[in-house]
Amino acid sequence: xxxxxxxxxxxxxxxxxxxxxxxxxxxxxxxxxxxxxxxxxxxxxxxxxxxxxxxxxxxxxxxxxxxxxxxxxxxxxxxxxxxxxxxxxxxxxxxxxxxxxxxxxxxxxxxxx
Amino acid sequence: xxxxxxxxxxxxxxxxxxxxxxxxxxxxxxxxxxxxxxxxxxxxxxxxxxxxxxxxxxxxxxxxxxxxxxxxxxxxxxxxxxxxxxxxxxxxxxxxxxxxxxxxxxxxxxxxx
Numbered sequence: 001x002x003x004x005x006x007x008x009x010x011x012x013x014x015x016x017x018x019x020x021x022x023x024x025x026x027x028x029x030x031x032x033x034x035x036x037x038x039x040x041x042x043x044x045x046x047x048x049x050x051x052x053x054x055x056x057x058x059x060x061x062x063x064x065x066x067x068x069x070x071x072x073x074x075x076x077x078x079x080x081x082x083x084x085x086x087x088x089x090x091x092x093x094x095x096x097x098x099x100x101x102x103x104x105x106x107x108x109x110x111x112x113x
Numbered sequence: 114x115x116x117x118x119x120x121x122x123x124x125x126x127x128x129x130x131x132x133x134x135x136x137x138x139x140x141x142x143x144x145x146x147x148x149x150x151x152x153x154x155x156x157x158x159x160x161x162x163x164x165x166x167x168x169x170x171x172x173x174x175x176x177x178x179x180x181x182x183x184x185x186x187x188x189x190x191x192x193x194x195x196x197x198x199x200x201x202x203x204x205x206x207x208x209x210x211x212x213x214x215x216x217x218x219x220x221x222x223x224x225x226x
Contacts, residue, residue, distance in 0.1 A: 032212045043204065044156070044217040051212075090156060094212045099169040100146070101215060105155040 002027045004093050006104035013081050014112050021076040021107050023091030032094040033074040034101070035065055039087045047089070050074065061085070083113045115139040117218035119205050125224045126195055134190045134221045136205030145188045146206040146215060147180065149173070156204070162188065163211075195225045 003026045013019060025031065035047040048059025055067040065076045074091060091104040118137045126132050138145050147159040160170040162180055179191045188207075192199055202222050206215040 034214060036217075043219040044206075046214050046216070049214050096212065099161050099211065100158045100171075102158070103148075103156040 002093065002095055002098065002102045004091055004102045004104040006089075006091055006107050008107045009105070010108045010110070012110045012112065015083055016080045017111075019076070019078040019081045019085075019109070021089055021091075021109070023074045023076065023104055025072050025074070025091075025093040025102070027072075027093065027095040030096040032096075033065070033067060034092040034094070035059065035063070035074075035076050036090045036092060036103075037087045038090065038106075044090065047076070081109070081111050083111045085109060086111045115216075117205055117207055117216050119203075119218035119221050121221060122219065123222045123224070125226065128197060128225055129194050132192050132195055132223060134192075134203050134205075134223070136188045136190070136218055137186050138188055138205065138207030139209075139216055140186070142207035142209050142216070144168075144208045144211055144215075145180075145182070146208075147190045148204045148206065148217075149201040150204065150220075151198075151201040159190070159203075192223075195223075197225050199223060200225045 005024045007022045033050040036044040037047050050057045050067045058064045063078050067074050088106045088108050090106045092101045120135045145162040148156050150156045158171050160174045161168045177193045181189050202220045204220045205218040208215045
């Protein structure tokens with residue numbers, strides 16, 4: 001079975017700190033990659049996606065992610081977090097030979113004002 | 114902006130009862146999905162549906178579960194005889210194409226007592 005690993009389960013940062021959340025997956029073929037965010041009490045919303053082309057993708061709210069094929073990674077970054085970024089972040093992978101998303105276990109980000 | 118909607122937002126039922134969770138996907142989307150998220154755990158894939166049939170299902174999606182698209186707009190998940198461990202948030206999602214980003218609804222919180 002395919003797997004998606006998010007190594008940081010809970011991250012606590014102060015406002016203006018830089019953020020990097022790790023995501024690694026196990027599938028060796030072509031993948032589409034996504035980061036979703038779930039704000040408290042809300043549903044999953046797409047932050048950014050990678051299908052092909054430039055491995056550095058920019059999403060909403062100043063987030064970006066870099067696809068490194070050799071490392072099977074798609075880490076999420078933001079140079080300066082805000083209190084409003086407090087949420088849970090999920091990495092998701094869609095392998096080309098499967099018909100579903102595989103989600104990571106999520107990383108809870110707590111930004112202190 | 115079009116949204117996926119789900120009803121009800123919260124459903125409380127007794128063990129052994131049948132429940133039907135309803136979803137209205139985005140109108141021009143062709144692929145439909147159900148996921149669940151047990152409190153504190155990751156988002157788990159249940160089933161994908163395309164062209165009026167199940168295209169993939171997980172091991173969680175046993176004979177107690179069924180999905181239906183009874184008309185051109187609704188997509189339902191039925192649990193025939195609920196168990197305590199079915200208590201979770203159930204998310205519906207839809208996508209325009211197979212590997213494109215999925216748009217999630219706000220979820221239905223199912224509580225089985």
